Amino acid sequence: MSIVEFKLDPWSHVMIKDYEKLFQYFGIRPFNEVINKLKSVAEPHYLMRRGIIFGHRDFDRVVDAIIRGERFAVVTGLMPSGKMHFGHKMVIDQVIYYQRLDAEIYLVIADIEAYNVRRISRDDAINIALRDYVANYIALGLDKKNLHLYFQSNYKIKYYRLIQLIPRKLTLAELRAAYGEDIDVGKVISVITQIADILHPQLKDLGGFKHIVVPVGPDQDPHIRLTRDVAQRFNDELGLTPPSSTYHRFMSGLDGGKMSSSRPESYISLNEDPATAVQKLMKAFTGGRATAEEQKKLGGEPEKCVVYEFYAYHLIPDDEELRRAYLDCKLGNVLCGECKLKAAELLTKYLIQHNDRYEKALPKVSEYVEMPDF
Amino acid sequence: MSIVEFKLDPWSHVMIKDYEKLFQYFGIRPFNEVINKLKSVAEPHYLMRRGIIFGHRDFDRVVDAIIRGERFAVVTGLMPSGKMHFGHKMVIDQVIYYQRLDAEIYLVIADIEAYNVRRISRDDAINIALRDYVANYIALGLDKKNLHLYFQSNYKIKYYRLIQLIPRKLTLAELRAAYGEDIDVGKVISVITQIADILHPQLKDLGGFKHIVVPVGPDQDPHIRLTRDVAQRFNDELGLTPPSSTYHRFMSGLDGGKMSSSRPESYISLNEDPATAVQKLMKAFTGGRATAEEQKKLGGEPEKCVVYEFYAYHLIPDDEELRRAYLDCKLGNVLCGECKLKAAELLTKYLIQHNDRYEKALPKVSEYVEMPDF
Structure with missing residues (x-):
């Protein structure tokens, strides 16, 4: 392709x-x-x-x-x-x-x-x-x-x-x-x-x-x-x-395995505190090459990259912006460090905003679902 | 015994x-x-x-x-x-x-x-x-x-x-x-x-x-x-x-096998018409001996008798009366023909009386159980 x-x-x-x-x-x-x-x-x-x-x-x-x-x-x-x-x-x-x-x-x-x-x-x-x-x-x-x-x-x-x-x-x-x-x-x-x-x-x-x-x-x-x-x-x-x-x-797990509720190291929760979330993301498996040199020459492999998945599945709703991120990686213009910082920023923003909505949603839960007694 | x-x-x-x-x-x-x-x-x-x-x-x-x-x-x-x-x-x-x-x-x-x-x-x-x-x-x-x-x-x-x-x-x-x-x-x-x-x-x-x-x-x-x-x-x-x-x-089946809903010849229904019920009973397996002579001498075997079961389970609520029926059989005083006629009489009476109650009960069924729609 x-x-x-x-x-x-x-x-x-x-x-x-x-x-x-x-x-x-x-x-x-x-x-x-x-x-x-x-x-x-x-x-x-x-x-x-x-x-x-x-x-x-x-x-x-x-x-x-x-x-x-x-x-x-x-x-x-x-x-x-x-x-x-x-x-x-x-x-x-x-x-x-x-x-x-x-x-x-x-x-x-x-x-x-x-x-x-x-x-x-x-x-x-x-x-x-x-x-x-x-x-x-x-x-x-x-x-x-x-x-x-x-x-x-x-x-x-x-x-x-x-x-x-x-x-x-x-x-x-x-x-x-x-x-x-x-x-x-x-x-x-x-x-x-x-x-x-x-x-x-x-x-x-x-x-x-x-x-x-x-x-x-x-x-x-x-x-x-x-x-x-x-x-x-x-x-x-x-x-x-x-x-x-x-x-x-x-989605792939952050560690390259399966994303699974039973392994906290494999996922970021929607209610994760942003610092922990960023820490997990920074450690995540990417589609980068062995060296910066090599990556500049060959380009990255976004198809194999967990960070790119976060963009495509969640963090970048705009198609044109996603296309740019893809090309920047593929052409070797943006290396993993820089890319992860950008993802961390988007993720932090997302989690803060989501948490705000979550706190407002929590007291309304009983309006959405009938609560069972035992 | x-x-x-x-x-x-x-x-x-x-x-x-x-x-x-x-x-x-x-x-x-x-x-x-x-x-x-x-x-x-x-x-x-x-x-x-x-x-x-x-x-x-x-x-x-x-x-x-x-x-x-x-x-x-x-x-x-x-x-x-x-x-x-x-x-x-x-x-x-x-x-x-x-x-x-x-x-x-x-x-x-x-x-x-x-x-x-x-x-x-x-x-x-x-x-x-x-x-x-x-x-x-x-x-x-x-x-x-x-x-x-x-x-x-x-x-x-x-x-x-x-x-x-x-x-x-x-x-x-x-x-x-x-x-x-x-x-x-x-x-x-x-x-x-x-x-x-x-x-x-x-x-x-x-x-x-x-x-x-x-x-x-x-x-x-x-x-x-x-x-x-x-x-x-x-x-x-x-x-x-x-x-x-x-x-x-x-109860044993009328034919000596198992009494089972799937074999009408094995049972008498509570809603059987009395003539059919009597016909089934008269054909039923008993505890009688091979000949009248023998039975008078040895007595019958009520323990093996379907007619006796009808007495004991249903037709004779009075214990003393049941005891007499048992002894009459056991001592050879009453042979199967006579005994079946008595059973047929009790059964007919029972079924007629039951049918009368059944007809009165039928319209009341919905007062006893909540009817499911589909």
Whole structure:
């Protein structure tokens, strides 16, 4: 790929390599197939424009719904475990994008999965959900409009009924194929519950048919496939139809590994104090060369750079500015030290501003979600 | 056993043989251990006096509760599949007995198990539950007092929450040990739901601690054991305690096999038309000898006789009268033909009277149970 060709999607070639199997064997389609159609009705989100959202299943149906002004819904969830970090932010950014396009939003707090699979106490799960996630969501711009934000443990009876009916349409062999041989009872109930999370907005008594899109990482695709199968099997009986899905790249961990809530050195939390955040960023893995000399000559490798990811995913919303940062690195004009200082400045500004919004959001949490008692 | 020794418990010696393993290896205790203590506060039910209820786990705790005037509850369920027959009647007879001793009654309609495991449609399950079971229960004397009669698909949120929490306390290996290797997702959800059926009356928000007794057949003991284990594991977290249980003999099928809803030739339904019922009874397997001559000499074998079971379980509530019927058979005074005619007369009378009560009960069903919509 020459620099001239670069169109805000520095991962397109890497991606094809990484996710080739998804396209080839599992039927996920490239997102760029639908982006022009989406443009006819709405400006695509920068995560879409930049190829961070790279794949989909039946997202064209959702675009058609938007074009025709039909109802559609976004379903996603949060696992109340650990801190909310920048890797989590992507999904809620998408939710807010769709909410502004008049989507109904179904946001499930997976407290039951946290309890059964992560073995987190109910109290902890509830507190983490509210303080570490919901308050951040509100700070990021989540609105009360068309919002269904609920705990799995505290919701509507028709939802629980759907959870109970789903087992008829599934075999344990299918669950083992999707989640591994050592699946246990807690995981079984979590899977069934997640399927109900995705499908229940289509139930007759909960508003009836609407297009549904679930934004996920590619690791969640087995779950999407299973959910689509179950929907199909309920088509006659309950009028359910398969949900659409989109797939986004994951941010890399700061240390070059996976970004994970269980390793604080791998992520920056949205509620990190700026000094710690900057310290973590300065230590982060980059796409720099061995020496300054070499980098000036060969240019950096933003495609492999965690700092560049922070720009592209979060810190630089303006496409032209991002393009400049990319080229400055690629052409060897800006070396890692200077680049990190700039990122630190943007990050500090972001965190301070976010913290301000977070403090205002915190007392409002109970307006967004019904609190479960024990 | 000599005839002189006979104390209304013709099965005591057979039983010890049949159920020896239950006592010896599984820790079920003989019911006669607790019957005297029960007598101090209430007349034992004839099913208890006659050894039809033959075993228990911790039933002494329930008796203590009755003696001290503490709250206690009976939990049982019905599978809305096929007709309600005389084999089913035993359990509801016990429920009504406890209800008159001021027990709270939890009666669950297992429509979700019917849907998932028996593959009965929701509509059918609801209709069968109401017409074939609940209306018969009312006709048999079930009262609205302290009654919680509910569909698994249409109940309280705290109940659903308990269903969701239970998987943390169970492994799939335990379920396989109790229910077989080929357990599937529908069975997993049914088991978890049944455990919640038994334990939920103790939840803090549903009235808090009370002694619970579950009257079951011995085939249900693996489920009781599992439920007791789960209760123990929730002791700290939710304050749950193991339920007590009692065990009753099953009626034999009319044809000598198992009495089963799936084989109409094996049972007489409570709503059978009397002519058909009598026809079935006249064909039934008895404890008679090969010839009248022989029977006059050796006497019959009421312990092996389906007609005698009908007397003992249902048709002869008076102990002295039952004793006479037993002796008349045993001494060869009454042969099978005569005995069956008497049984047919009692059965006809019973069914006509029951049908009359059933017709009156049918329109009242909705006062006893909240009807689920789909």
